Amino acid sequence: MITNTNPAEGMRDLSPKEVELRNYVTGIITESYKKFGFAQIDTPCVERINFLTSGDGGDNEKMLFKILKRGDKLNLSEASKEQDLVDLGLRYDLTVPLCRFYANNRTKLPQHFKVIQVGSVWRAERPQKGRYRQFTQCDIDIIGTSGVIAEIQLILATAAALQQLSFTNFTVRINDRRVLESFAAYCGFEESSFGKVFVILDKLDKIGIDGVQNELQKSGFPDSSVNKFIEIVKEAANTKLTVETIAKLLPNIPENVLSDLKQVIETISGQSNNLYSIKLDLSLVRGMGYYTGQIFEIGIDGFGSSIAGGGRYDKMIGKILNGKEDIPACGFSIGFERVVAILEERQFKVSNLSNKVALLYDSDLLSFDFLLSEAQRIRNEGAVVSIELHNKKNTKKQLDNLTEQGFTAFGIYHNGMLVVLKDLQSKI
Amino acid sequence: MITNTNPAEGMRDLSPKEVELRNYVTGIITESYKKFGFAQIDTPCVERINFLTSGDGGDNEKMLFKILKRGDKLNLSEASKEQDLVDLGLRYDLTVPLCRFYANNRTKLPQHFKVIQVGSVWRAERPQKGRYRQFTQCDIDIIGTSGVIAEIQLILATAAALQQLSFTNFTVRINDRRVLESFAAYCGFEESSFGKVFVILDKLDKIGIDGVQNELQKSGFPDSSVNKFIEIVKEAANTKLTVETIAKLLPNIPENVLSDLKQVIETISGQSNNLYSIKLDLSLVRGMGYYTGQIFEIGIDGFGSSIAGGGRYDKMIGKILNGKEDIPACGFSIGFERVVAILEERQFKVSNLSNKVALLYDSDLLSFDFLLSEAQRIRNEGAVVSIELHNKKNTKKQLDNLTEQGFTAFGIYHNGMLVVLKDLQSKI
Numbered sequence: 001m002i003t004n005t006n007p008a009e010g011m012r013d014l015s016p017k018e019v020e021l022r023n024y025v026t027g028i029i030t031e032s033y034k035k036f037g038f039a040q041i042d043t044p045c046v047e048r049i050n051f052l053t054s055g056d057g058g059d060n061e062k063m064l065f066k067i068l069k070r071g072d073k074l075n076l077s078e079a080s081k082e083q084d085l086v087d088l089g090l091r092y093d094l095t096v097p098l099c100r101f102y103a104n105n106r107t108k109l110p111q112h113f114k115v116i117q118v119g120s121v122w123r124a125e126r127p128q129k130g131r132y133r134q135f136t137q138c139d140i141d142i143i144g145t146s147g148v149i150a151e152i153q154l155i156l157a158t159a160a161a162l163q164q165l166s167f168t169n170f171t172v173r174i175n176d177r178r179v180l181e182s183f184a185a186y187c188g189f190e191e192s193s194f195g196k197v198f199v200i201l202d203k204l205d206k207i208g209i210d211g212v213q214n215e216l217q218k219s220g221f222p223d224s225s226v227n228k229f230i231e232i233v234k235e236a237a238n239t240k241l242t243v244e245t246i247a248k249l250l251p252n253i254p255e256n257v258l259s260d261l262k263q264v265i266e267t268i269s270g271q272s273n274n275l276y277s278i279k280l281d282l283s284l285v286r287g288m289g290y291y292t293g294q295i296f297e298i299g300i301d302g303f304g305s306s307i308a309g310g311g312r313y314d315k316m317i318g319k320i321l322n323g324k325e326d327i328p329a330c331g332f333s334i335g336f337e338r339v340v341a342i343l344e345e346r347q348f349k350v351s352n353l354s355n356k357v358a359l360l361y362d363s364d365l366l367s368f369d370f371l372l373s374e375a376q377r378i379r380n381e382g383a384v385v386s387i388e389l390h391n392k393k394n395t396k397k398q399l400d401n402l403t404e405q406g407f408t409a410f411g412i413y414h415n416g417m418l419v420v421l422k423d424l425q426s427k428i
Numbered sequence: 429m430i431t432n433t434n435p436a437e438g439m440r441d442l443s444p445k446e447v448e449l450r451n452y453v454t455g456i457i458t459e460s461y462k463k464f465g466f467a468q469i470d471t472p473c474v475e476r477i478n479f480l481t482s483g484d485g486g487d488n489e490k491m492l493f494k495i496l497k498r499g500d501k502l503n504l505s506e507a508s509k510e511q512d513l514v515d516l517g518l519r520y521d522l523t524v525p526l527c528r529f530y531a532n533n534r535t536k537l538p539q540h541f542k543v544i545q546v547g548s549v550w551r552a553e554r555p556q557k558g559r560y561r562q563f564t565q566c567d568i569d570i571i572g573t574s575g576v577i578a579e580i581q582l583i584l585a586t587a588a589a590l591q592q593l594s595f596t597n598f599t600v601r602i603n604d605r606r607v608l609e610s611f612a613a614y615c616g617f618e619e620s621s622f623g624k625v626f627v628i629l630d631k632l633d634k635i636g637i638d639g640v641q642n643e644l645q646k647s648g649f650p651d652s653s654v655n656k657f658i659e660i661v662k663e664a665a666n667t668k669l670t671v672e673t674i675a676k677l678l679p680n681i682p683e684n685v686l687s688d689l690k691q692v693i694e695t696i697s698g699q700s701n702n703l704y705s706i707k708l709d710l711s712l713v714r715g716m717g718y719y720t721g722q723i724f725e726i727g728i729d730g731f732g733s734s735i736a737g738g739g740r741y742d743k744m745i746g747k748i749l750n751g752k753e754d755i756p757a758c759g760f761s762i763g764f765e766r767v768v769a770i771l772e773e774r775q776f777k778v779s780n781l782s783n784k785v786a787l788l789y790d791s792d793l794l795s796f797d798f799l800l801s802e803a804q805r806i807r808n809e810g811a812v813v814s815i816e817l818h819n820k821k822n823t824k825k826q827l828d829n830l831t832e833q834g835f836t837a838f839g840i841y842h843n844g845m846l847v848v849l850k851d852l853q854s855k856i
Contacts, residue, residue, distance in 0.1 A: 004476070005528050005531040005532035005748060005749075006532060007471065007472050007475075007528075007532075008472060008474055008475055008476045008516055011472035011474055012472065013469065013470070013471050013472070013529050013532065013533065014469060014470040014471070015469060015533075015536075016467035016468060016469055016543075018470075019467075019468045019469055019470050020467075020468070022470075023468070034782075034812055035782075035807050035811075035812050035813065036807075036812075036813070036814065037784075037786070037812060037813065037814020037815070037816075039444035039447075039448075039833070040444060040447045040448070040451070041441065041442060041443060041444055041447055042441070042442040042446075042447050042450075043435065043441050043442070044435050044436060044439035044440065044441070044562050045473065045548060045550075045562060046436055046439055046493070046518075046550070046561075046562065047435075047436055048432070048436045065474070065495050065496075065498075065516070066495065066496040067493050067494065067495055067496070067518075068493075068494040068495070068496055068510070068513060068514055070493075070552050074510075076507070076508075076509070076510065076513075079504070080504075081504070082496070082502075082504065085496060085504075085513065086496055088436055088493070090474075090495075100433050100435075101441050103433040104433040104434060104435075104441065105441065105443075108443075110829060110833065111819075112816060112817060114814065115444075120473060122473075122474070124498050133474075134472050134473060134474065145817070147791075147817075149789075149796060149815065149817075152796060152800070153815060156800065267795075267796055267797060267800065270797050271797070271800050271801070271804070320433060321433075354462075354463075356465075358465070361577075363575075367695075368577060368580060368695055369695060369698050369699070372580070372584065372695065372699050373699070376699070379463050379464075383463075384462055384463050384464075384465060385463065385464070385465065386464065386465020386466075386542065387465070387577065387581060388465075388540060389540060389573070389575075389577075391539075401538060405467070405538065
């Protein structure tokens with residue numbers, strides 16, 4: 001006897017209603033991506049441990065679920081540290097496995113590889129409301145394309161998928177890691193401290209501009225750099241930021257970075273039919289250190305965190321392959337769990353095209369032949385048909401429960417005949 | 429730099445073609461099951477370790493991937509055995525998690541719960557051709573129904589799903605654990621050795637009747653029991669086995685067991701329209717010890733192992749709940765990986781309803797606006813449209829590669845116009 005039948009800590013069971021919505025959302029997203037020429041692949045949930053602890057995962061590597069070695073490989077008495085005990089781990093994102101997949105298969109793959117991934121990932125985060133240790137990610141990536149047509153296609157495909165899910169009026173925020181680097185350099189920060197400066201800037205939404213200033217000061221950066229930095233953050237917040245205005249604020253941004261941003265912003269604006277917008281955001285950082293170029297995020301009004309995020313990461317695959325060559329790569333990930341949570345909040349209902357018919361039978365029924373044949377006949381006309389034992393003591397309660405499960409028509413099998421209880425006549 | 433970019437041992441990457449087929453198969457199976465009134469749930473891939481080592485998993489428990497404790501819970505210096513180090517594991521099947529799910533949620537669930545599960549499971553088997561350490565299972569179960577209408581619905585729904593996948597002329601083999609128990613008792617084996625006898629009988633397909641006799645003798649069972657047992661196995665193999673003939677061979681089978689078998693066999697025969705058959709098989713054992721009643725398996729000609737298997741397990745949920753009450757439960761699982769392997773062997777092609785159009789552009793293109801608008805226009809008419817950089821040095825090779833990826837129509841964007849390369853005119 002097991003007393004605790006809850007799912008493991010931070011994990012969750014999903015009810016039929018939840019699975020239906022989730023399957024609907026992944027279906028819409030993948031269909032929408034496929035329309036743009038992306039193809040779906042899959043990688044194992046389990047990867048070798050050295051691959052998941054190479055540093056590319058940032059903080060996610062600290063939340064790794066590690067898998068114990070098995071059989072002869074496990075030598076408990078001689079193990080002195082964690083690394084001696086484990087050889088595998090559960091993936092914490094889909095980008096790191098994708099890079100391994102590409103490195104392993106690239107001779108067989110198209111030169112410009114447009115790829116969809118939908119799958120579970122695991123992070124041993126501190127359990128909290130709405131955050132789970134197993135969750136689904138939906139990513140698209142384009143590998144092998146260095147030009148901004150990659151960014152443009154990713155943004156268009158992601159925006160199209162979100163529109164299919166009835167999200168409207170959202171804003172794509174865009175920035176470039178090289179803009180951030182120019183920004184930090186312009187203010188006189190040393191290159192070795194850029195990462196730390198960006199991590200603090202990334203908190204702007206949460207701690208406000210004074211908070212950012214405080215943290216920068218506490219970190220021991222020169223006052224002159226901090227003041228210049230904060231002044232520009234303020235100015236950017238008070239200006240309608242465009243490629244032109246940002247070039248004036250930060251005259252050291254390379255020309256090609258500006259023209260690429262300009263092209264993406266103008267092209268997306270032109271293609272969006274004013275159903276969504278795109279804007280430059282100097283404070284957009286994106287957490288992962290592996291980004292090398294443009295970065296983007298999609299937020300919707302009234303919902304704090306973003307529902308999609310991504311960017312260019314040209315160094316990551318090369319690092320796996322041979323440490324020399326760059327392989328251009330760019331990705332965009334929909335925050336699947338957030339999208340589902342918002343749809344649930346909005347009481348979104350998955351529309352079912354099929355009628356759902358319940359046929360009730362008596363417990364003393366001797367032969368199921370006629371009942372089953374009738375069920376199949378109705379099924380062949382396109383309906384869902386479920387055979388259900390009749391609860392004679394409380395037919396009303398049973399029909400209420402079945403209605404709750406989505407059944408819309410009911411029949412009872414009695415004296416060798418199907419008798420209509422409710423709505424059945426109109427449905428069959 | 430990581431030199432080994434293969435998936436972890438025994439795991440595999442799945443190409444777009446493989447994912448497409450797998451998604452098609454799970455789609456067909458779940459749609460088919462839903463038509464019979466089953467509803468899909470999902471449980472986490474990770475379960476608490478005590479739950480995965482309770483004994484119900486049989487040999488699968490030996491192949492468990494165990495997950496290392498994290499943070500303060502892990503005390504490496506004081507750990508003297510494996511159990512001290514791990515708190516979680518990867519599920520090795522979907523039945524054990526289902527029982528936990530039911531035990532945890534039963535007040536909210538229908539009295540007769542018809543449930544679909546599709547998901548990955550993990551077993552650290554010795555790597556071998558065609559066997560992977562992560563694989564997909566597709567299960568249906570009916571919980572709360574004690575009568576054979578449960579078995580009948582499971583068999584009909586599974587047969588319907590297989591037919592939808594163009595499997596025909598398959599045979600459902602059926603037996604009952606209580607028939608096997610009567611059989612062993614009739615031959616004079618002691619009840620405590622029934623399990624061992626069944627394990628040996630289960631090898632009949634592989635080692636033949638002489639092999640079974642040998643193993644029984646080597647196990648030290650009395651000659652009289654072994655001889656009687658083998659004689660009946662031979663007689664059963666040479667007879668057209670029916671409920672009537674088996675009752676003559678083994679007069680100690682309880683009446684209700686026989687009448688239940690008779691009803692299932694006759695009902696399924698009547699419903700199958702001669703598209704598949706059902707037959708009693710005295711040598712059918714099914715590996716798992718948790719079965720308590722009827723058991724069944726589906727095989728197809730020319731493919732050794734079965735493509736579906738299941739049975740009744742009335743004790744398992746009660747054991748989790750309180751150790752007293754039985755909760756009737758019965759399940760049928762399609763061998764998803766085998767089904768996919770057979771379809772691949774048959775070179776089954778997923779039919780795509782959408783046209784797939786590739787629009788090629790020059791690397792010196794300055795504005796993507798017109799190209800993207802044209803792409804969207806064609807997409808709005810239902811086609812998949814991919815923007816592809818034109819490989820001017822070898823257009824033929826590029827079109828061949830795109831054709832290989834499933835593209836059927838091609839256009840090239842040139843001097844501000846879409847020029848037809850191949851088949852495009854007829855598709856847009």
